[in-house]
Every structure is written in structure tokens, then in C-alpha cells.
Amino acid sequence: MGEKSPEKVQLLIIGSGAAGYTAAIYAARANLKPVLYQGIQPGGQLTITTAVENYPGFSAGIQGPELMMEFEKQAERMGADIRYGHASKVDFSKRPFKVWIDEEKLIEADAVIISTGASAKWLGLESERRLTGHGVGSCAVCDGFFFRGKDVAIVGGGDTAAQDALYLSKIVRNVHMIVRRDKMRASAIMQDRVKATPNITIHWNSAIGDVLGENKVNGVLIHNKNGESATLPVEGLFVAIGFQPNTEIFSGLIDMDEIGYLKTIPGTSNTNIEGIFAAGDVQDSIYRQAITAAGSGCIAALDAERYLSLQEHELTNRLAVAGEQKPAA
CATH class of the missing domain: 3.50.50.60 (FAD/NAD(P)-binding domain)
Structure with a gap:
């Protein structure tokens, strides 16, 4: 039996939690049709937290798992495709970027947001x-x-x-x-x-x-x-003996610090690979809060939208010069 054809998506989000779900909300509203794989721990670190009283908008507080369920439901309502599964292998050497899910399914994406988080030791x-x-x-x-x-x-x-x-x-x-x-x-x-x-x-x-x-x-x-x-x-x-960013599969591909946190260009979510973005605790070794993760997820989605829009514009111009039309999606 031959290998299954890859699934092609415009934007792939690897990992859930506040960063991933927020990125999915913004990306879906921008009609990027994001596909999000939740990872080994759907919802991230907040799913092992009880009461959350410092997240704005919940005057009486909210349980961590419940907050993440609300994030997920909102992302789905906006049109994001939320799936179980974790990224087990990647190839970011060229576009489309390749990501294998659970060592089996191959996804090809025009852009990728990494929000795999960090795990407490x-x-x-x-x-x-x-x-x-x-x-x-x-x-x-x-x-x-x-x-x-x-x-x-x-x-x-x-x-x-x-x-x-x-x-x-x-x-x-x-x-x-x-x-x-x-x-x-x-x-x-x-x-x-x-x-x-x-x-x-x-x-x-x-x-x-x-x-x-x-x-x-x-x-x-x-x-x-x-x-x-x-x-x-x-x-x-x-x-408080440290955190370990969940970045093993990106080793040697994306620039990291000595601990393993992904490096992003200050003021953006851009990594050293154009079209690959990072959000949340996977690139934040300092604050590690739900609100800062959500904010960086927003930034990543906006950066991805601009990147994909620019790619679309450049493709249209190239085809126009060649006298061709872009194939229907």
C-alpha cells in the first residue's frame, strides 16, 4: 500500500493552551482556516491548575480546565479545526512545511505557529x-x-x-x-x-x-x-526547580537559547525561519502567565496573517508577469 497523500493546510498550530487557542481564534476570524493539534496535554499547564483568579473577565474566578474549555469552544465557534494528536516530527527546510502527527499523518502547511508550551520540572x-x-x-x-x-x-x-x-x-x-x-x-x-x-x-x-x-x-x-x-x-x-520547554522536535532547526526556549525576533513572534512563528511559554522563560501567553498567541496569528497575505500577493504578481492565473483553491 502506498503512502497516503499529505493533507495541505494554510496555517497549522502545534499545541493548545492559552497561546494556541488564542492564535486559532484570531486566525479563524481572519479566514486562515487554521488547523490546531492539541498535543499530549490538551489545554496545557492550566489543566492542572485549580482556581484562576487573575485572568481578566472572570470576576469570581474560574477553574483552569474550565477556562481552557472556554478557549477551545470559542476557537471552534470561530471556525478553527481543533484536533487531538501531537506533532512527532517536522521538516521546515522548505515550503510547504511538513509536520507529522502521531508519527503517521503528514500535514503540509504554508505557515506554522508553535505553541507547545513548557513543562514544570x-x-x-x-x-x-x-x-x-x-x-x-x-x-x-x-x-x-x-x-x-x-x-x-x-x-x-x-x-x-x-x-x-x-x-x-x-x-x-x-x-x-x-x-x-x-x-x-x-x-x-x-x-x-x-x-x-x-x-x-x-x-x-x-x-x-x-x-x-x-x-x-x-x-x-x-x-x-x-x-x-x-x-x-x-x-x-x-x-521552583525549573521548566523544560517542549521543543525537542525543533532542535537543530529553530534557534533556541541554552535551555531550549525558542528565540523570537523582539516585538514579534517570528523565529529564524520565515513562516514559522512561536507563541506562549515555548518562547517565554520569564512571565509564563495565561494572559501573556494569550497575548503572544494573538501576535503570532497577526504575524502569520501578514506573512500569508504577503506570500499570496507575491504569487499573484509572479503569475501576472507570466500571464497565468492562480489555480482555484
Whole structure:
């Protein structure tokens, strides 16, 4: 049996979440007939978040999965073609760009928006996984509000952990910062700020052995390198040991930073490959908020629309010079 013919689309969006769905909404309204593949985790990181209270337009807050369902329904109502499946291989060497879905189906696209996001790195504890969204999280800015006046712990020693600890210190009663070594990886100025904050306690040479609680966090068990253990009576745990952008299949094709985040031209969503755009956490290692991801999805769709319009205009001019007509779509 011969290989199936590729499906040809005008705009392909790889990955869902706030960025991908917003790009799909704008692209559909621009009549680009976008096809969006949701990826391994449809809806992205917000699907493992509980209450979202900082997204504009929801005065009473909204659950993360529900918010993503609303994004998806709006994209579909605008005419976007939303599909299950994840991109397993790409060929961006020439147009049309080739993307294989689930290692089988081949899509050929005139333009591609990458919104595959970034995944939080976790400790790997069963209790951590069980209590994610019930006191365990990876975004202090997103969820710190829920622990106002309470005690929380944060694990990590880099700039992100230091920034999160400082942010939390203004909201919660006490922050227990758990650092694996006898020094932080954070910049000197961030370390100085953390050490000067009275309600941040640093536990050096320590690691989390378990997260305590059945339906919600009520403490963490820590061990230090001397074999001593202690239980910290906290109601929240933030894991700030880093994020890993989901960019493996683009390695060697699209310019990335040393961690793997896709590089975009400042002020745009353009990557180093003309016609390939990036939006959301896959290219944002700083903010990582639903609202900023949605904004970058809008930018990517507008950039893609302009790119495709220019390509259409150039094709029409070439055909006019040659005395030909563009084939009907």
C-alpha cells in the first residue's frame, strides 16, 4: 500500500493552551482556516491548575480546565479545526512545511505557529503528584494569593525560586525555602534580597522527602545531608526547580537559547525561519502567565496573517508577469 497523500493546510498550530487557542481564534476570524493539534496535554499547564483568579473577565474566578474549555469552544465557534494528536516530527527546510502527527499523518502547511508550551520540572514524589492543584503548584504568581496569611514552602535555589520566595513573602506569613546545596544558584543580588527578608527561612543542604496530607497539603518532610529530618507545618508547596520547554522536535532547526526556549525576533513572534512563528511559554522563560501567553498567541496569528497575505500577493504578481492565473483553491 502506498503512502497516503499529505493533507495541505494554510496555517497549522502545534499545541493548545492559552497561546494556541488564542492564535486559532484570531486566525479563524481572519479566514486562515487554521488547523490546531492539541498535543499530549490538551489545554496545557492550566489543566492542572485549580482556581484562576487573575485572568481578566472572570470576576469570581474560574477553574483552569474550565477556562481552557472556554478557549477551545470559542476557537471552534470561530471556525478553527481543533484536533487531538501531537506533532512527532517536522521538516521546515522548505515550503510547504511538513509536520507529522502521531508519527503517521503528514500535514503540509504554508505557515506554522508553535505553541507547545513548557513543562514544570517536578520532584518525582507520589505525594507531590497526588496533591498537585491541592496545595502543590509550580507558579507562585498564579497561586500565591490562595495562601495569604499562611505558611508555605518553596523548593529551589535559582533565580526563579528566589523571585518566587520574595513574591510570596509579601503575601504569606512565612516562607520556608528549601535549598539542596549550601549555596544558591541565584544571582548575588537576589540572594541578598532573600536573606534580608525576615519572613523567609532558608533550609540549606536539604531536600523534600514527602509531602504530607491526604486531600490538601498540611506539611512537608525534609531531610538534610546530616541525616536529620524535620516536618515543616506548611499549607502550600511551590516547586521552583525549573521548566523544560517542549521543543525537542525543533532542535537543530529553530534557534533556541541554552535551555531550549525558542528565540523570537523582539516585538514579534517570528523565529529564524520565515513562516514559522512561536507563541506562549515555548518562547517565554520569564512571565509564563495565561494572559501573556494569550497575548503572544494573538501576535503570532497577526504575524502569520501578514506573512500569508504577503506570500499570496507575491504569487499573484509572479503569475501576472507570466500571464497565468492562480489555480482555484
